C-alpha cells in the first residue's frame with residue numbers, strides 16, 4: 250500500500266520570513282484559501298505572538314479554513330503557546346507547533362541552556378500545549394547539526410509528553426541528501442515510540458539541496474514534508490512545494506510507493522498569487538513555475554518538441570494548470586467572456602470588483618491588440634489584496650528629456666478632495682515620487698524599485714514593484730499600466746496605502 254505523504258505549507262510563516270515580505274490579514278487569508286484549494290494538509294498561518302497583526306491573521310485563517318489543519322508556530326514558552334492557542338482554537342483542525350533548538354551551537358550560544366534544561370523544557374512545553382490541543386508538533390530546531398543520541402532522546406521524550414508530529418529541520422540547509430536520509434532512517438530505527446507519530450522534515454535551501462533532502466527523507470520514513478510556494482523563506486528559502494510535488498508525480502516510477510492529495514492543476518495559480526502578494530518575483534529559470542520552465546529556445550529542442558513533446562518535456566504545462574486559452578480577449582469582448590476567464594483563473598470577485606476590473610480591461614484592450622491571462626491577472630491581483638485606497642491617483646503630468654530637468658504635477662484624491670503638488674527630480678519617476686511625498690503628509694524611504702514587462706511586445710503592461718521602509722518595517726507596493734510612469738505612481742501609492750492600512754492614518758501629517 251502507498252504511504253500517504255502530508256504536505257505542511259509554511260509560506261505564511263517561514264515564507265513570510267523572506268526579507269522584505271510582510272503579508273497583511275487579507276493577503277494571508279487569500280493565500281490560505283488558495284492553499285486549501287491546492288489541497289495542502291497543514292497551513293502554518295504565522296507566529297501568533299510575533300505581532301497583533303500576525304495574531305489576527307492566524308485567527309482569521311483558523312476561522313475560515315475547513316479542509317486543512319491550521320497551525321501557529323510558538324517558542325517553547327508558556328506565553329507563546331497561550332497566544333498560539335488563542336489564535337488557532339477556532340480552526341476545524343487546530344495545531345500548536347512549538348520548537349526548541351537542540352544543537353550544541355544553538356543551545357550554548359543562543360539559548361544559553363544545557364542539554365538537560367532543553368530536554369526538560371521541551372517535554373514540559375509539549376505537555377503544557379497538550380492541555381489545549383490534541384495535535385502538537387514539536388520541532389528540534391537545527392536537528393541536522395544535533396548530536397544524534399540527544400536527538401533520539403528528546404524525540405522520545407516529546408512523544409511521551411503528547412507530541413503527534415516530530416519535525417526534523419535542516420535549519421541552516423547544511424545536510425546532504427544521503428546524510429539527511431540516514432538521519433531519518435536512524436530516528437526510525439532508534440526511537441522506541443516513533444511509530445506513534447508522523448516524522449516531519451523542514452529543509453532550508455542554503456546549498457540548493459532542500460528539495461533533494463526532503464525527498465531523501467521521505468524515502469527513509471518521513472511522512473510530512475514542510476515546504477513553501479516558490480521556495481520562499483528565511484535566507485535562501487525553504488524546499489519548494491511545487492518542486493517536491495512535481496518530483497513525486499513526474500518520477501512515479503521511482504517514488505511509486507508514495508501518494509499525496511495536492512491538486513497539481515492549482516500549482517501555477519498558487520505560485521502567481523504568492524508572487525504577487527509577496528512582491529517576490531519568480532526567477533525565470535525556476536523549476537516548474539518559472540517563465541522559462543516550459544519554453545524552448547534552441548532549434549534542436551524546438552524541432553524535437555514539434556515532433557514529439559516528450560523529447561524535451563518531462564511534464565506538461567497543463568499538469569500545473571498552465572493552459573493555452575481558446576478564447577481571445579480583446580476590445581470587442583464582452584463581460585460574460587471576461588467574467589468566465591476570471592473564474593478560470595481562480596478569481597471569485599464580487600460584482601463591484603468585476604465591474605471595476607472589466608472597465609480596466611476595456612481601457613487596456615483599447616491600447617493592446619490582445620489581452621492575455623497574465624495581463625488580466627496583473628489587473629485583478631491588486632483587488633484581492635483589498636487595501637483601502639486612502640489616496641487615489643486622479644491625474645498626472647510629467648515632462649522629462651535629456652536636456653531638461655524632469656518635473657511632475659500630480660493630483661491625488663483623498664476623502665473626495667483633489668490635492669495637487671508639483672516637483673522636480675532626477676527623472677520622471679523620481680519627480681513623480683517627490684510630488685507624492687509632498688502630498689501624502691509623511692515620509693518613508695524607497696528601498697527598492699523594479700520594473701518588468703508582464704507580457705511580450707512594446708504594448709506590454711509594465712509591472713512596477715516598490716519596497717518602502719516606514720517605522721522599521723518594509724511595505725511592498727505594486728502597480729500595472731501600459732505606461733511605466735503611471736505603473737510607478739500606482740505602485741508608490743499602493744505602498745503608501747499599505748503603510749496607512751497597517752500603521753493607521755494618524756501617521757499622516759506627523
Ligand SMILES: CC(=O)SCCNC(=O)CCNC(=O)[C@H](O)C(C)(C)COP(=O)(O)OP(=O)(O)OC[C@H]1O[C@@H](n2cnc3c(N)ncnc32)[C@H](O)[C@@H]1OP(=O)(O)O
Nearest residue numbers: 266296298299300324325326348349350359360390420483
Ligand atoms: C528557525 C526559525 O525560523 S524560528 C522562527 C523565527 N521567526 C521569528 O523569529 C519571527 C517571529 N519572532 C518575533 O516576533 C520575536 O522574535 C519574538 C516575539 C518571538 C520574541 O521577541 P523578543 O522577546 O524581542 O526576543 P528576541 O527575538 O530578541 O530573542 C529571542 C529570545 O527567545 C529565545 N528563544 C529562541 N528560540 C526559542 C525557543 N524555541 N523557545 C524558547 N525561547 C527561545 C532566545 O534565546 C531569546 O531569549 P532572551 O530574550 O532571553 O535572550
Ligand SMILES: CC(C)C(=O)C(=O)O
Nearest residue numbers: 348388390391418420
Ligand atoms: C522552527 C523550525 C521549524 C524552523 O523554521 C527551522 O528550523 O528552520
